[in-house]
Amino acid sequence: MKKIDLACIIDDDPIFVFSAKKIMELADFCNGFLVFGNGEEALNHLRALISSDKELPDVILLDLNMPVMDGWEFLENFIQIKSEKAITIYIVSSSVDPSDINKAKSYDHVNNYIVKPVTIDSLKKVLKNHKA
Template structure:
């Protein structure tokens, strides 16, 4: 089982972010966190890191769909346009149980899984095993 170096959480819900970070620490999931509160903030911060091919790029992104300013879908549409040498695992973590969202997620090659909130320590461990 491989530990993730950097996990990125893109979510506007401070309670979810706090809880997920706590679970990740308890599960020994990753060494560091990046947290962005909407897709625009994430793109504006990740794009220069990707373009410069810096080592501080996340290994895993937990992406919410419903956020203000730029939602998860808009983030994905921008993110896939950025050429990136490193493979970044993206998990959608959302409260949406809409079958259309699930079907839309399957259209993206770089989405590894679609998870319904809340996320448990056990589920994080399963993801870590999949990724490793």
């Protein structure tokens, strides 16, 4: 399996971010990370990358419950941005609420819904499904 160049984690929980990065390293998942603590910070940074033609992430792991701008608000705004590169989004949440899972499936830009914690197996599935 070919690993991902750049992965983006959007999550306000520093413990989750730390553990996700460690698991990504163990799974040989990606060459680099972008990490943002809320949707607004991520949206602003990703917009700047798109407008300056800089490297964009291949995959976004998006939490739903965050301060400032939650995952749903990020998603609604992000899908409005025109980009040459297709970025695969995975919702990564502790929520097992069927309404959250069904809502995530209603977005064409969302590839899958991963229930926390992220595991090596869940990352290997992401890699297997990723079109390099």
